[in-house]
Amino acid sequence: MLVFIRGKSEIQKLEPQLDSPVKYLKGVGPRRAFLLGRLGVATVEDMLYFFPRAYQDRRTVRPIASLREGDFATVAGTIKSLRASRTRRAGELVRILVSDSSGSLVCTFFHQPYLKEQFAAGRELVLTGKVSRYRNLQMVNPEFILVGEADDGSSEFRIVPIYPLTEGLRQPALRRIVKNALQSHLPLVPDMLPAELRELWKVIPLDRALSSIHYPPDPAAIQKARQRLILDEFLLLQLGLVLRRRSAAARPGVPRLDSSPALLDRFLQSLPYRLTRAQDRVLAEIQADLASGRPMNRLLHGDVGSGKTVLALAAMAIVRANGYQCAIMAPTEILASQHHLTATRMLAPLGLKPVLLRAGVAGKLKRESLEEIASGRAGIVVGTQAVIQEKVAFDRLGLAVIDEQHKFGVMERASLKKKGRSPHVLVMTATPIPRTLTLTLYGDLDVSVVDQLPPGRKKVKTYWIGSDKLPRAYDFIRRETGRGRQAFIVYPLVEESEKLRLKAAREMFGHLRESVFRGLRLGLIHGRMSAGEKEETMKRFRDREIDILVSTVVVEIGIDIPNATVMLVENAERFGLAQLHQLRGRVGRSEAQAYCILQGNPRTESGRQRLEAMRDIDDGFLIAQEDLEIRGPGEFFGTRQHGLPELRIGSMVADVRLLEFARRQAEKIIADDPGLSRPRHLPIRERLLKKYRDRLELIEIG
Ligand code: ADP
Numbered sequence: 253m254l255v256f257i258r259g260k261s262e263i264q265k266l267e268p269q270l271d272s273p274v275k276y277l278k279g280v281g282p283r284r285a286f287l288l289g290r291l292g293v294a295t296v297e298d299m300l301y302f303f304p305r306a307y308q309d310r311r312t313v314r315p316i317a318s319l320r321e322g323d324f325a326t327v328a329g330t331i332k333s334l335r336a337s338r339t340r341r342a343g344e345l346v347r348i349l350v351s352d353s354s355g356s357l358v359c360t361f362f363h364q365p366y367l368k369e370q371f372a373a374g375r376e377l378v379l380t381g382k383v384s385r386y387r388n389l390q391m392v393n394p395e396f397i398l399v400g401e402a403d404d405g406s407s408e409f410r411i412v413p414i415y416p417l418t419e420g421l422r423q424p425a426l427r428r429i430v431k432n433a434l435q436s437h438l439p440l441v442p443d444m445l446p447a448e449l450r451e452l453w454k455v456i457p458l459d460r461a462l463s464s465i466h467y468p469p470d471p472a473a474i475q476k477a478r479q480r481l482i483l484d485e486f487l488l489l490q491l492g493l494v495l496r497r498r499s500a501a502a503r504p505g506v507p508r509l510d511s512s513p514a515l516l517d518r519f520l521q522s523l524p525y526r527l528t529r530a531q532d533r534v535l536a537e538i539q540a541d542l543a544s545g546r547p548m549n550r551l552l553h554g555d556v557g558s559g560k561t562v563l564a565l566a567a568m569a570i571v572r573a574n575g576y577q578c579a580i581m582a583p584t585e586i587l588a589s590q591h592h593l594t595a596t597r598m599l600a601p602l603g604l605k606p607v608l609l610r611a612g613v614a615g616k617l618k619r620e621s622l623e624e625i626a627s628g629r630a631g632i633v634v635g636t637q638a639v640i641q642e643k644v645a646f647d648r649l650g651l652a653v654i655d656e657q658h659k660f661g662v663m664e665r666a667s668l669k670k671k672g673r674s675p676h677v678l679v680m681t682a683t684p685i686p687r688t689l690t691l692t693l694y695g696d697l698d699v700s701v702v703d704q705l706p707p708g709r710k711k712v713k714t715y716w717i718g719s720d721k722l723p724r725a726y727d728f729i730r731r732e733t734g735r736g737r738q739a740f741i742v743y744p745l746v747e748e749s750e751k752l753r754l755k756a757a758r759e760m761f762g763h764l765r766e767s768v769f770r771g772l773r774l775g776l777i778h779g780r781m782s783a784g785e786k787e788e789t790m791k792r793f794r795d796r797e798i799d800i801l802v803s804t805v806v807v808e809i810g811i812d813i814p815n816a817t818v819m820l821v822e823n824a825e826r827f828g829l830a831q832l833h834q835l836r837g838r839v840g841r842s843e844a845q846a847y848c849i850l851q852g853n854p855r856t857e858s859g860r861q862r863l864e865a866m867r868d869i870d871d872g873f874l875i876a877q878e879d880l881e882i883r884g885p886g887e888f889f890g891t892r893q894h895g896l897p898e899l900r901i902g903s904m905v906a907d908v909r910l911l912e913f914a915r916r917q918a919e920k921i922i923a924d925d926p927g928l929s930r931p932r933h934l935p936i937r938e939r940l941l942k943k944y945r946d947r948l949e950l951i952e953i954g
């Protein structure tokens with residue numbers, strides 16, 4: 253099929269192709285192409301895969317006389333009269349009176365003055381919308397189709413798609429474009445599933461699915477279409493993960509490391525405590541990985557305060573003793589410098605001197621660090637994203653540790669890995685993920701869980717108070733600091749601009765220092781301070797030269813000050829559940845009883861649920877479940893959280909059954925045909941490569 257587009261001065265001949273830019277579709281000029289771009293639609297294929305967010309069922313037309321206030325309904329009638337006017341408050345409005353044989357209805361359109369050109373007495377139209385009352389019954393800004401001029405050439409009386417919009421692009425135009433795309437390009441869409449698999453899995457062909465997802469003949473067709481499209485999406489994802497795992501396992505071997513060098517014993521002996529049983533178990537798993545002759549690829553899960561850091565250090569001791577370099581990357585400067593401090597202190601008995609690599613430090617110091625790393629003299633390197641910058645070259649990187657991995661993307665994990673030939677990789681996180689999803693989110697990793705807190709830990713007592721009780725909370729903090737303990741006070745600081753925020757933080761701090769906590773030593777820490785300033789403040793807090801640390805969320809993750817026993821979070825309703833759990837995790841890191849006081853006056857239901865959950869639940873896994881339920885999967889799994897590509901239609905939570913099904917099928921397919929090279933798998937392979945090859949370095953089958 254050939255399409256001719258006649259331009260002003262040229263005639264272009266085009267083969268219709270799925271990956272042609274969307275501007276080659278009928279009805280799409282440069283302006284619309286730009287607007288579609290804002291919706292993430294670049295190619296014709298993107299357009300076909302641009303799914304409705306909802307549908308409108310216009311199949312049943314109601315007599316106007318039967319309408320009641322509050323109904324959502326479709327009516328059909330004739331325009332009896334038309335009036336365009338302007339009001340001060342509402343701007344331009346167009347009002348029409350529509351009648352059918354049973355009665356008449358007023359329809360008011362705000363902010364669409366051009367409609368007066370389209371409407372005229374005598375024209376027939378179909379309207380869908382909510383019935384409200386303003387003197388008489390009316391519809392405000394209903395969806396409509398002029399009879400004989402259906403916006404997309406289809407019948408007025410059917411189920412129509414409602415697409416996500418962007419300013420400047422309206423529903424009818426979008427419908428028309430999608431309709432055109434379906435007409436011209438649907439026949440080109442290859443179905444990656446052979447008929448026998450479709451039959452076995454009881455799914456419909458892809459072209460039918462794409463057509464019904466946009467224009468379903470009936471509601472059941474939407475379900476069938478969704479099922480097919482979701483399955484495709486999940487299957488590709490799972491194939492990618494299964495293959496990635498396989499290719500990791502098949503990577504060239506690495507030297508087997510002596511996994512219990514004398515150095516490790518010395519390290520363990522120098523600890524002020526004994527490892528918990530859970531820590532022992534995980535350490536053994538790490539040792540086995542390092543000795544296996546294959547690169548370790550392990551995820552270390554453990555609730556806040558379970559003691560993951562020491563395990564990373566133990567792994568480093570092993571790898572370093574074998575002559576390799578180690579790097580640990582943390583998402584914030586404060587955490588990186590804390591790790592540097594901890595590593596320096598704990599590895600000193602082994603004669604190791606970790607190097608801290610900071611972003612933004614230039615000059616001689618930086619050059620020297622880089623040199624030490626490149627020459628291999630630096631055995632242990634600690635840093636933020638600075639570690640993965642191009643300039644940083646290792647001599648022989650043997651182990652890459654990523655702390656608080658949920659704050660990084662997959663890309664960063666990959667970059668750090670690339671700094672060595674085939675380094676062992678250990679990623680750590682306290683953000684627990686419901687079990688059914690672990691396999692998917694971390695499908696290419698082995699998982700270890702530190703499911704036990706160090707002995708003597710007491711449950712952090714959590715209170716939820718209104719602002720009227722703040723003075724009592726302050727009294728309580730005074731009492732605790734009087735006993736030699738320390739406290740955090742965290743503000744969300746919601747000011748519009750950084751500048752205002754800084755001002756608010758400073759003012760709050762001034763107020764607390766001058767009046768509320770007069771006589772106590774207060775410190776302030778926030779994101780706008782330089783790395784050096786932050787480090788200095790944290791050091792003073794750690795050395796107990798500061799009693800109360802007033803802070804923005806920069807202390808959210810990883811910070812470990814065992815002597816701190818109170819965490820006061822003001823306006824806690826503004827924080828997410830995971831964030832609150834992390835903040836609470838800053839205290840309760842010793843045997844002393846710790847307290848978390850959440851001050852909040854939530855105005856939303858979900859805000860209230862969050863604070864209640866925090867008050868009632870202390871287990872991180874349960875908190876995560878709750879979080880998932882309150883926030884819904886979309887937000888819970890931001891792309892950054894797990895680094896996986898955004899799904900267009902499937903939901904890892906709502907469609908978990910299909911997800912698991914796809915996993916099983918992917919495993920079966922790969923077990924049977926690892927290279928996806930059988931003729932019947934070739935279309936799947938092609939699709940997979942297209943989708944993931946460059947995005948996630950997932951696979952090495954190409
Ligand atoms: P997280 O798992 O949140 O990263 P950390 O590694 O920061 O936790 O450890 C939390 C605190 O627990 C630290 O102060 C650490 O020294 C201490 N700790 C770790 N393991 C043990 C243990 N086996 N016994 C006692 N304290 C421990």
Ligand code: MG
Pocket residue numbers: 560561655810
């Ligand atoms: Mg930690």
